Amino acid sequence: MLVPEQHPLRFKKRFGLADIENLPLIEWPYCPLHQSFIRLLAERGIALQVQASAAREELLLHMVDAGMGLAVVPQSHAAQARRALTRPLDGPLAFSRHIGLACDASDAPLLGLLHRLADGMKATAAQPEPTQRSNVV
Template sequence: MVEIKPLHYFVSAYEEGSITAAASRCFISQPSITHAIKSLEDRLGVILFERSKQGIKPTKEGQTLYKLATDLLLQNQQLEAAFTPDKKVELHLYIQPDINIERYCNIIDTIQNTSPFIDLSIVETVDQAQLAIIDEERLSSQFQFKVLNQERYQLVVRKDHPLATENVVTLESFKDLSFIERPYCTNRKAFERLMNEKKISITYKGKSIHDLQIQGLVKLGLGVAVIPESYIQKDDDLKYMAIALDAPITRTIVLAYRKLPSVLMTAMEETKWAYCRKK
């Protein structure tokens, strides 16, 4: 008889295309995933994955097992739910660190209120998640998603900065400015490419670890910064300016999901999700 747990690990490896990602998703060590797959291969007398430096690729037998295993795991979940209707369903949520989660508070509330048996917990990586609020650029193909918001970037300076009299700036305005670096920015390379095309060099005076800190550093007079619009706040000491570009650089924030309980999957498909616009 094939046990349920190895099938769960096999399905995770199949969907992630990586032993490492599957281990992260299942909160176990890589050798445990490898051992589970090997035990299935020995039990069934087949090879389930072709292994290479690029990861793992399912064989024909692996594809067949995946279809059967997902059906079996779903039936097992339904069986448990039928006899333990009050059992909590734990959902793992990933929130990208540089996203202003306060803008999406109503979404979190809606998810939690969909069912009293949903227990939402935060995970460290998107590989571990069933739900994610994330930049679309960082999302893997295993997820479906709903677009929440598209935002541009603005330059933030102190109110006494020479540029503070402007409402709109160009990249040429960046010359000779000292910046606080935002190393986690998904569009950093796009900005750097434009700067290189215009032969504008950037001087960095330090790095931030999140966008609230970066504004504090600007307020202290340690430099200027480029931040997403969602982090703009009412502050008498700071000035925010739009950046004039021929093709605006934006990021798209999405609500991503996979492998959800039926009640929440229905909500995902039917609800028009919106973000909080209050500043």
């Protein structure tokens, strides 16, 4: 969670999924992770109070900094926040990504390389995470 530095919830150290119900949120509809997160909340019956919608990451960060609301963003984007505070979002968050690999079927060396790459990626993805925390803040 990105929390404005003067927001009353700035002292909360972590947020659960139920904690964000009816909080003033800024949505980021063009972020694929955000779309997955919204679907997850809808599946759990958690209602959102959307205050604003940001088309770009920079705009979202400025809106949070201005105190317009809180935002749920990938951890990698939270580092770009200037004044907003980041707080972990706990809970069973299951997000997945799909990667497609393609090559000409007659290119045997490349086809073999892609098979090895895909097998390695599957093995890496199957390994359990070191912690149960998500990469969403």
